[in-house]
Amino acid sequence: AKGLRSPDGIARDPENGDLFVSDEDVAIIYRIKSNGDKEVFCTSSTPVYEGTGKSRKKVAGLRPNEGLALDGKGTLYVVEDVPGGRLISFQLKAKSGSAPFGGEVVPLPIEDSQFAWESIDVGPAGELLLAGSTLDSLVGKDGKTDLFRGAVLCRDVHGDWWMPLAHAMASYSAVCFSSDGDYAFF
Numbered sequence: 001a002k003g004l005r006s007p008d009g010i011a012r013d014p015e016n017g018d019l020f021v022s023d024e025d026v027a028i029i030y031r032i033k034s035n036g037d038k039e040v041f042c043t044s045s046t047p048v049y050e051g052t053g054k055s056r057k058k059v060a061g062l063r064p065n066e067g068l069a070l071d072g073k074g075t076l077y078v079v080e081d082v083p084g085g086r087l088i089s090f091q092l093k094a095k096s097g098s099a100p101f102g103g104e105v106v107p108l109p110i111e112d113s114q115f116a117w118e119s120i121d122v123g124p125a126g127e128l129l130l131a132g133s134t135l136d137s138l139v140g141k142d143g144k145t146d147l148f149r150g151a152v153l154c155r156d157v158h159g160d161w162w163m164p165l166a167h168a169m170a171s172y173s174a175v176c177f178s179s180d181g182d183y184a185f186f
Contacts, residue, residue, distance in 0.1 A: 003038070004030070009119075011068035011076065013092070020076060022065040029065060029078065041076075041090075047102035048088055059105065062088065067119040071126055078103070079117035079130060083137035087117065087130065108153065109161040115151060123177040128155040131172035131186055152186050 009022035017034035020041060027044040044061040051057055066081035074092040079085060088103040108130075117132035133150040150170035155161050165172065165186065175186045 008066045008081075009068040009078075011070045013070055014072075015074075020068050020070070022068050022078065024064045024066050024081060027062045027064055029062075029068070029076075042101075042103065048105060049102055050105040062103065067117060067130075069120045069122045069128075071122040072124075073126075077106075077120050077122065077128065079120045079132070081116045081118050081132075081136075083114045083116055083134070085113075085115060085117040085132065087120070087128075109163075110151075110153075118172070119174045119176075121176045124179070124181040125157045127157050127177075127181070129153070129175040129177065129184055129186075131175040133171035133173075135171050152184075154184070 004021065004023050006023055006025035007021050008024040011020045019032040021030045021032060023030060029041045030038050031041040032038050042062060044063065046061055048059055048061050049056050050059045063080045063082050065078050067079040069077045076090045076092055078088045078090065087106040087108055089106055090103050114134045114137040115132045116136040117130050119131040121129045130153040133148055135148040147168050148171065149166060149168050150172045151163055152165040152172050152175060153161060153163055172186050175184065177184055
C-alpha cells in the first residue's frame with residue numbers, strides 16, 4: 001500500500017496475477033504487476049463514455065471509486081462510491097481498430113439514483129452483483145433528513161437487472177458470489 005492514499009477496492013487478474021487497486025479519495029486505479037511494479041491504470045481524467053454508436057458521448061471522468069471486479073473476458077468493472085455512482089467497465093485488452101482507451105458507463109436500472117456503490121462481483125457465468133446505499137445522500141435537497149436505503153442489484157447472464165434486496169435503514173457494503181455461482185453473499 002506504499003504511496004496509496006485511500007486504498008479501498010482490489011481485484012486480481014487471474015491470467016497474469018496483476019492486482020488492480022482503487023485509491024478512492026483521489027479517483028485513481030493502480031495496476032500492480034506481479035513483479036511489484038505499480039502503474040496508474042486510470043484516473044479522473046481518463047475518458048468515460050455513455051451510450052453506443054452515434055449517440056456515444058464523453059461524460060464526467062471517474063469519480064471516487066471503490067469496488068472492483070474482473071470477469072474472465074478481460075473486463076474490469078468499477079463502481080463509484082458517491083451519490084449517483086456509476087458502474088463503469090474498462091477493457092484490459094485492446095482490440096485492433098478499437099477506440100482509444102476509456103471507460104464505458106454500464107446503464108443501471110435505477111433512474112436519478114442517489115446510490116453510492118461500494119462493492120461489485122462477477123459470477124462465473126458473467127453475472128454481476130452490486131451493493132450500495134443512499135447513506136451518503138442522507139440530507140435531502142430541501143435540507144431535511146431523508147431515510148436512507150440499501151440495495152443489492154443483480155445482472156443475470158441474459159443481461160436483465162433485478163433487485164433482490166432494497167431496504168430502508170440498511171446499507172450494504174460488500175457482495176460476492178460463491179465459487180460455483182450458486183450463492184450470493186452480502
